[in-house]
Amino acid sequence: MSQNNTLLRIEDLRLYFRTRQGVVQAVDGVDFKLGRNEAVVVLGESGCGKTSLARAVLRLLPRNVDTYSGHVYLDETDVMSLGDEEFRRNIRWVKMSMVPQAAMNALNPVLRVGEQVAEPMTAHYLADKDEALDQARRMFQHVGVPVDFLNRYAFELSGGMRQRAALAMALVTMPEMVFLDEPTSALDVLTQANIFNVLKRIKNDLEVSFILITHDIATSSELADRVAVMYAGQIVEMSDARRFFSDPLHPYSRMLMASVPRLKVEQEPTFITGHPPSLLGPPSGCRFADRCPSRFEKCVEEPPVIDEKGHQVKCWLYA
Amino acid sequence: MSVDVKRRESSDRVSLSEVGREREDGALLSVRDLRVWFELKRWGFLHAGYVHAVDGVNFDLHLGEAIGIVGESGCGKTTLMKTILGLYEPTDGEVSFAGSEVEAFGTQEMRTYRSAVGYVQQDPYGALPPFMDVQGILEEPMKIHGVKDSQQREQRIRDVMAEVKLTPIEDYVDKFPHMLSGGQQQRVVIARAMILEPRLIVADEPVSMLDASVRVEILRLLQGLQASHDLAVIYITHDLSTVRYFSEYIFVMYAGKLVERSRVNELLANPLHPYTEALLAATPDPDYRNALTQKEIPPGEPPSLVNPPSGCRFHPRCPHMMEGLCDVEEPPDFEPAPEHFAACWLHR
Numbered sequence: 001m002s003q004n005n006t007l008l009r010i011e012d013l014r015l016y017f018r019t020r021q022g023v024v025q026a027v028d029g030v031d032f033k034l035g036r037n038e039a040v041v042v043l044g045e046s047g048c049g050k051t052s053l054a055r056a057v058l059r060l061l062p063r064n065v066d067t068y069s070g071h072v073y074l075d076e077t078d079v080m081s082l083g084d085e086e087f088r089r090n091i092r093w094v095k096m097s098m099v100p101q102a103a104m105n106a107l108n109p110v111l112r113v114g115e116q117v118a119e120p121m122t123a124h125y126l127a128d129k130d131e132a133l134d135q136a137r138r139m140f141q142h143v144g145v146p147v148d149f150l151n152r153y154a155f156e157l158s159g160g161m162r163q164r165a166a167l168a169m170a171l172v173t174m175p176e177m178v179f180l181d182e183p184t185s186a187l188d189v190l191t192q193a194n195i196f197n198v199l200k201r202i203k204n205d206l207e208v209s210f211i212l213i214t215h216d217i218a219t220s221s222e223l224a225d226r227v228a229v230m231y232a233g234q235i236v237e238m239s240d241a242r243r244f245f246s247d248p249l250h251p252y253s254r255m256l257m258a259s260v261p262r263l264k265v266e267q268e269p270t271f272i273t274g275h276p277p278s279l280l281g282p283p284s285g286c287r288f289a290d291r292c293p294s295r296f297e298k299c300v301e302e303p304p305v306i307d308e309k310g311h312q313v314k315c316w317l318y319a
Numbered sequence: 320m321s322v323d324v325k326r327r328e329s330s331d332r333v334s335l336s337e338v339g340r341e342r343e344d345g346a347l348l349s350v351r352d353l354r355v356w357f358e359l360k361r362w363g364f365l366h367a368g369y370v371h372a373v374d375g376v377n378f379d380l381h382l383g384e385a386i387g388i389v390g391e392s393g394c395g396k397t398t399l400m401k402t403i404l405g406l407y408e409p410t411d412g413e414v415s416f417a418g419s420e421v422e423a424f425g426t427q428e429m430r431t432y433r434s435a436v437g438y439v440q441q442d443p444y445g446a447l448p449p450f451m452d453v454q455g456i457l458e459e460p461m462k463i464h465g466v467k468d469s470q471q472r473e474q475r476i477r478d479v480m481a482e483v484k485l486t487p488i489e490d491y492v493d494k495f496p497h498m499l500s501g502g503q504q505q506r507v508v509i510a511r512a513m514i515l516e517p518r519l520i521v522a523d524e525p526v527s528m529l530d531a532s533v534r535v536e537i538l539r540l541l542q543g544l545q546a547s548h549d550l551a552v553i554y555i556t557h558d559l560s561t562v563r564y565f566s567e568y569i570f571v572m573y574a575g576k577l578v579e580r581s582r583v584n585e586l587l588a589n590p591l592h593p594y595t596e597a598l599l600a601a602t603p604d605p606d607y608r609n610a611l612t613q614k615e616i617p618p619g620e621p622p623s624l625v626n627p628p629s630g631c632r633f634h635p636r637c638p639h640m641m642e643g644l645c646d647v648e649e650p651p652d653f654e655p656a657p658e659h660f661a662a663c664w665l666h667r
Contacts, residue, residue: 045530045531046501158620159392160620188391189391189558189559189598189602190391190598190601190616190617191391192601193600193601193603193616197614197616200613217531218560218602218605219603220605221604221607221609223610225610245606245607255532256531256532257605259531259532259534260531260560260605261534261558262560263560263563263587263599263602263604264604265604269564270535271532271533271535271536272532
């Protein structure tokens with residue numbers, strides 16, 4: 001990926017939360033790159049910090065933030081240095097937007113769907129109502145919702161349609177990239193496959209980039225160009241999809257892959273014993289070491305990120 | 320050693336679970352032409368039609384057998400399960416357990432039946448009372464079912480906790496649900512379902528709320544319990560890929576009906592109903608090539624169960640629809656291969 005093709009570059013991003021028990025290191029030194037018109041999947045189990053990563057990049061922060069540092073370059077401008085108001089005006093929902101988890105259940109029940117989908121246009125581009133609704137109508141066509149649904153209320157739509165409406169709301173301002181946080185986790189198999197068809201089409205038609213946050217490895221392969229695996233607040237592997245789904249490098253990725261039940265291949269799934277470490281005071285050294293079958297003496301030290309033929313892996317095995 | 324929870328009730332009546340223990344009369348659970356309809360009312364009293372949630376379901380389940388029921392949300396699988404548990408009354412047809420009809424049970428028989436059927440809920444955190452510790456949660460069913468000796472209860476709790484691998488036991492007995500991880504919570508739910516030594520376990524999406532790495536562990540646990548106790552298990556799910564590692568039989572449900580029934584491997588290798596084919600095609604295995612193509616998905620959405628389509632309920636979405644047949648006449652169960660049933664006119 002050439003430099004000018006990079007849309008988003010994250011360097012050493014940290015987001016710590018203050019809690020009564022201590023400081024939770026939800027995102028702990030993440031480096032990340034996203035190209036134009038590229039889809040990167042962030043895979044990880046619940047509590048590994050993947051949603052916090054999206055919130056950190058979009059600066060949707062709760063009140064109990066302890067540390068928020070690092071660099072986020074969007075088109076080579078460091079958006080971390082912008083003030084909150086400037087960030088809201090020029091970046092959030094203008095350059096990057098998000099479909100939050102369970103967005104389809106968060107639609108306002110007393111507003112027509114069309115008005116909600118159009119709202120970011122009036123808020124960010126100061127469009128008048130007709131213009132905004134026109135744009136919402138165009139987005140409805142892109143995501144495959146019948147246009148007359150603009151006048152319906154959320155409860156009149158099925159789950160799949162509501163999820164598409166939430167997606168339309170993220171796309172309505174034509175951002176360059178969209179975070180998708182578990183976009184299909186509550187949907188049925190056929191609806192899920194449909195949503196992924198829509199996402200693939202949009203990626204081609206509108207040339208947006210996606211960061212797909214999910215724990216579902218099998219469906220993530222429906223969209224992935226590259227895959228980042230997150231464990232205990234850190235990215236432990238970054239690889240292109242082609243390589244990752246056949247031959248993951250990090251022991252955690254390998255075990256995660258082996259735990260996926262397969263439909264078409266005869267292969268017994270296995271499971272990972274133990275639990276991820278608490279992010280309150282994560283162990284020094286490799287955070288996966290406790291559960292790792294291939295651990296050795298080196299693992300008590302923090303592993304470096306190693307470039308293994310263009311794939312980054314944070315593991316001593318490859319040093 | 321185990322506390323015999325059932326024996327105490329069987330003094331005056333024949334305990335259902337005692338009957339179920341013997342394999343003589345075949346099926347432990349048998350569902351015959353079951354229909355469960357919910358009436359819709361307008362203005363609170365005017366009849367406005369029925370929701371045909373379960374509409375003509377037939378199957379038998381034997382001790383030691385596991386079946387998986389696969390279907391999308393709204394296809395009636397939860398209604399079917401709740402009717403089996405005796406929480407809904409059938410509109411028509413019957414559910415019988417060890418030869419006696421569940422609907423006809425009196426209070427005492429219903430109580431015995433409930434101790435013979437364990438229920439594993441979908442969302443473990445929602446299914447556990449937040450103000451009770453693990454000890455209290457596991458003790459409650461035994462108190463209700465009259466295990467009076469507290470030492471006996473204690474012993475049984477220890478046995479079951481060891482079985483679901485909540486060990487060392489001391490670390491868990493006084494924990495409250497919010498202090499446990501999702502996987503541990505689900506183990507508590509399973510322990511609670513097992514505590515009265517049931518003969519049948521009904522598991523409603525037991526792993527859908529759990530992380531991938533824990534899912535397989537919980538399925539393995541259920542499988543182990545099934546084998547060691549010779550349990551009958553109904554595993555309800557929307558995820559085809561986990562069924563294959565769990566049950567022998569798989570039933571596919573669509574719009575209130577079972578459209579295909581078969582052994583798991585046979586069904587996966589040789590799906591007969593177009594709906595099953597669509598489900599199989601839509602379930603991905605991790606593979607980078609998935610991102611390169613669009614999937615063929617039947618258009619539309621599952622029909623409303625208030626006015627289900629005439630004839631075959633899948634016909635408006637079916638790529639093989641035969642006009643004048645599929646949209647008119649309801650397909651019966653055909654058996655194109657031994658023990659493989661499909662309700663589809665293609666296989667007449």
